Amino acid sequence: MKNAVLDVIVTGAGHAGLSASYYLKKYGLNHLVFERGKIGDSWRTRRWTSFKLNTPNKLNVLPGFSHHEDDPDGFCTAAEFASTLELYASMYQLPVAENSLIVLVEKQENSPLFHVVVERNKKRHDYYSRHVIIASGVQNEIRIPSFADLVTPDLMQLHAGEYRNPDQLPDGAVLVAGSGQSGCQIAEDLLTAGKQVYLSTSQVPRVPRSYRGKDIMDWLMETQFFDARKEDISDELLLNLKAPQLTGTGDGKHSISLQSLAKLGAILLGKMEYIDEQDAYFELNAVQHVQFADSFSHSVKMMIDQFISEQKIDAPEADPDPEDQPDLKSSRTSSVSSLNLKKNKIRSIIWATGFNAGFNYIQLPVFDSDGNPIHRNGISVVPGLFFLGLPWLRNRKSTLIIGSDEDAKFITEAVNRYSMAAVKQFHNI
Ligand SMILES: Cc1cc2nc3c(=O)[nH]c(=O)nc-3n(C[C@H](O)[C@H](O)[C@H](O)COP(=O)(O)OP(=O)(O)OC[C@H]3O[C@@H](n4cnc5c(N)ncnc54)[C@H](O)[C@@H]3O)c2cc1C
Numbered sequence: 190m191k192n193a194v195l196d197v198i199v200t201g202a203g204h205a206g207l208s209a210s211y212y213l214k215k216y217g218l219n220h221l222v223f224e225r226g227k228i229g230d231s232w233r234t235r236r237w238t239s240f241k242l243n244t245p246n247k248l249n250v251l252p253g254f255s256h257h258e259d260d261p262d263g264f265c266t267a268a269e270f271a272s273t274l275e276l277y278a279s280m281y282q283l284p285v286a287e288n289s290l291i292v293l294v295e296k297q298e299n300s301p302l303f304h305v306v307v308e309r310n311k312k313r314h315d316y317y318s319r320h321v322i323i324a325s326g327v328q329n330e331i332r333i334p335s336f337a338d339l340v341t342p343d344l345m346q347l348h349a350g351e352y353r354n355p356d357q358l359p360d361g362a363v364l365v366a367g368s369g370q371s372g373c374q375i376a377e378d379l380l381t382a383g384k385q386v387y388l389s390t391s392q393v394p395r396v397p398r399s400y401r402g403k404d405i406m407d408w409l410m411e412t413q414f415f416d417a418r419k420e421d422i423s424d425e426l427l428l429n430l431k432a433p434q435l436t437g438t439g440d441g442k443h444s445i446s447l448q449s450l451a452k453l454g455a456i457l458l459g460k461m462e463y464i465d466e467q468d469a470y471f472e473l474n475a476v477q478h479v480q481f482a483d484s485f486s487h488s489v490k491m492m493i494d495q496f497i498s499e500q501k502i503d504a505p506e507a508d509p510d511p512e513d514q515p516d517l518k519s520s521r522t523s524s525v526s527s528l529n530l531k532k533n534k535i536r537s538i539i540w541a542t543g544f545n546a547g548f549n550y551i552q553l554p555v556f557d558s559d560g561n562p563i564h565r566n567g568i569s570v571v572p573g574l575f576f577l578g579l580p581w582l583r584n585r586k587s588t589l590i591i592g593s594d595e596d597a598k599f600i601t602e603a604v605n606r607y608s609m610a611a612v613k614q615f616h617n618i
Contacts, residue, residue, distance in 0.1 A: 195219050195318040197604055198305050200294070200550075202228045202285045204251060204590050205578035206324035207274060208597035210283040211252045216605045221316070223307055225290040228278050229271030231326055235350040236267035239378050243370070243435045244406055244590060251277050252594045262404065264442075294321055295552045296571070303573065320604050323562075324577040327588070329547030333540045334366075334461070341466045344530065345537040349375055352539055355382035361536030362387060364469060364528075366461050368478065369393045369431045372541030373445050377436065380453040387528065387535065389461040389471060390447060390478040394485035395434040397513040398444040400493055401504040405435070409489075412496045415586035428581065432588075434482060444512035446486075447479050451521035458523055468527050469535075475522035483515035567600045573607065575600045 197213055199206045202224035213220045227233060241264040242249060246257030249270065254277050257263070265273070278285050292313070293306035305316040331348040340346060345359055349371040355378065362385035365376045369391065376386050396405045409415055422428055436445040451457050457479070459472040490507070497504045516522075528535070548556070555571045557563050563570045567582045576582060577596055586592030 193316070194302060195221055195316065196608060197320045197322060198223065198294075198303065198316060198318040199322045199324055200291050201225075201323075201325035202274070202278065202287070203231055203324065203326050203578065204229075204274060204593045205326070205597065206322070207278055207283060207285075208252050208593040209322050209324055209577055209601055210278075210285070211281055212597055212601035213604070214281065214283065216601060216608075218601075218605065218608060220284060220318075222283065222285045223289040223291050223305075224285055224287050227271075227275075227287050228285055229274035231328055232267040232271040232274070235328060237349075237352050237375060237378065238354040240267045240374070241265065242267070242270055242590075245404055248406055248410070248589075248591045249273070250591065250594065252597060253281070291325070292550055293552060294323075294550060294574075296573075320573045320575065320607065322575045322577060322600060322604070323548070323551065325547070326578055327546040327580065328544035330545040331540070332543045332545050334542060336463050336465075337538075337540065339465045340538065341530075344535070347537070347539050349539060349541040350544065355379050355384055358384070359536040361385075361534045364389065364530075364535050364538045365541055366538065367391050367541035367543070368434070368447060369541060369543070370433070370435060372539075373434045373447070373450060374436065375539055375541060376450050376455055377445060377453070380450065380455060385534070386450070386455040387458060387533070388447070388450060388455045389458045389469075390475050390522075391431075391460055392474075392478055392481050393431045393434055395444075395446055395482035395513070396489050397486055397510055398436060398442060399508075399510075400490055401497065401507050403504070405489075408493045408496075410591075412492060414489075414492070415584065415589070415591070417585045418583065419581045433485070444510055446512055446514075447475075447482060448514070448516040448521040449512035456523050456525075457521055458525060458528070464538075467531065468529050470527045471525065473524060473526055475524075476519040479516050479519060479522055486513055487515065567596060568603055575604060 196218040197220035199209050199222040202222050206222050210222050245262050246265055247261035256273050288309060290308045292308050296303050302317045303321045307314045331350050352375055363379055364387045365372050366389045368388055376388050379386050399405060434445055436443055447457055457475045459474040462472055463470045553571050555562055555569050562576050564576050567576045577600055580588050583596050587596055
């Protein structure tokens, strides 16, 4: 295949890249999917041992493929989902080249072709294509605050993407920075193993695991919550919300909240401001973070109540959910603004502080001043270059597995239209 001109090159074999490949194959477009590791690499290398997906199996569907009829409401592990992706690729004979890291995507001025450089077995290979679909995900570089450099080497530091299980950590307490989905799930994993956890919280919404007889994901699908498009939402805060606190460990069927982690023994602190060799410093906003999550959960439940009433659905009353109970008296938070690491026996820190997309390999004028891709519905400002898997690419579910079919179909249709137009132009039709 070396130096052959392809119709399309796809970067990355996660669910987004594989879904694109499925449709490209249907259109008869000659393409290759380059994957730096193995198929489903993010699920294999960026998740912890006890991790379970928080979307039930029946929602983890790919174009032309649903694999979970035996346990539609169960939650699979990351390894199981990676195997599902592998099975999918082999079932449809998708052209995936594994262990192939894309180090450059560029286009010379006036050239109709993209030049893609792939590193494999320590050698560089050149490829050319008429179109490129970027599906390399948004979690390729770990994001850690720069003050982490000041932490003494006696403490073990891990990013959430590097955390595997409590046995990896030295004895003593753990400081978890960030209370998004990863931070809360890792805190729960550590608490369950008997570790003392200090959780530095952040402003993250929460949804209950289930409500009025159904899993929350079922309600969010039915109410079309996930179908909201960016243009429908005027509130910047809503657009920039993190993924909600929702469990991903154990049977996956309980709610998780800051106060439920506190009940398990976590000390809830505000957002970490700074850390040095001896002390960690925190803003005094843990109470606001608990209230924010409580109020988001309340508003989601109100939305569901309204939907049930408008649609005249025969749904049971809500069962009591102790993990989702609002902490009205803010009794579960600490008002400590600094912690001495040694005195509190903190021997490790887990930075659950997110990822960067790592788009440096794309050397094209397609990014704004903040480094975000400039696109509309995944069609970028550079002709022939497309994106998949970005938050709000086309709607709220664009980063979820359940959103990949619609988005991949839309983008590959656009690619196919461009291809047909180019063929017509070539033949002067
Ligand atoms: C902790 C966590 C839990 C999540 N849980 C769920 C869940 O339960 N349900 C759900 O629907 N969504 C979940 N998501 C969101 C989402 O589904 C995942 O982020 C998903 O991995 C995104 O799919 P993707 O195909 O866009 O990207 P990825 O799965 O990250 O796939 C991108 C692929 O590109 C490869 N790649 C990257 N750079 C290069 C390069 N330069 N050259 C070649 N290959 C490259 C990577 O190795 C990777 O295999 C979760 C996300 C996180 C972070």
